[in-house]
Amino acid sequence: MTATDATPPIRLLLCDDHAVVRAGLLALLSSTAGIEVVGEAGSGEEALAMAARLRPDVVLMDLQLGDGMDGVEATRRLASGAAAPGTGPAPEEPAPRVLVLTMFDTDADIARAIGAGATGYLLKAERPEELFAAIRNAAAGRTALSAPVADRLMAQMRTPRPTLSERERDILQQLARGLGNREIARALFISEATVKTHLGRIYGKLGVDTRAGAVAVATERRLLG
Structure with missing residues (x-):
């Protein structure tokens, strides 16, 4: 797949609190046709501010972001269109898609992220090709899930609803x-x-x-x- 004048590249914002991880993702994605990394954020607050300014198509979001706002809250605000605290979506600009990229795959983490509005949930152990495909799917509004995450979601659906007193x-x-x-x-x-x-x-x-x-x-x- 190659980017052409008729098909602009996917504008991607990275959000991870580890500078080494961001550098690795930047190096990996910068050489990928059809994807343009427009910014790097080290916190949820920084991601919101940068998304409001840069208007990315997709935000690649880690869940654990140190002492500040976590990835779930940042996802919730981004997906709702409130790219910066106290703001709403610009009428001419859709909210960015949020693709979670994390090491954590517990049921609670998955449920919180999907409930917050994440378009996809990917694990950091995935192969680069899976990451590229997930970014493209997210940009197109399609769900992107790692196979283990999809399996866990299917297992939850098959599990009878717990009975609470x-x-x-x-x-x-x-x-x-x-x-x-x-x-x-x-x-x-x-x-x-x-x-x-x-x-x-x-x-x-x-x-x-x-x-x-x-x-x-x-x-x-x-x-x-």
Whole structure:
């Protein structure tokens, strides 16, 4: 595939907090026909600012971005068209596609990224040809998934929806609001020990081990409605 005057190259913005990784991606992609790297961001905040200025077609986004905004929140803002805090999409410019490129493939990470609006989810272990194809698919609005990620999503779809008790649903709703154990206990008029017991059961049913993971999976499986 070659870039021609009739087919402009895909404008790509890189976002990864590791300079060595960005340098490697830049070297790899700069020699790829049809793809033009227009910028490099080392944080979620920087990616939003650069996307607002450069208007890329695709943002290649890592999930773990150090101490600032994580890749999921940056993806959510980019996909919604709010390329910079407090801004909305420019009426003549569509929001960029976001292609996640990460080392992490847990169910919770996948659910959070896809729920935030990512067009695709790729693992860093993929071959270069797979990355090139995923970028082109993302630019065209097609879903791009690593084979292991697709397998995990299919497994989730085949897995029966977990059955939560009414009390577990109540606690999960409070969890989604960002409340801590003590606040949940006060809101539901139960003890903190009871909250912890229910949380353990919720984690087991959802196959997660963190509060954020429970909320992400519950949201993805529509258990909070």
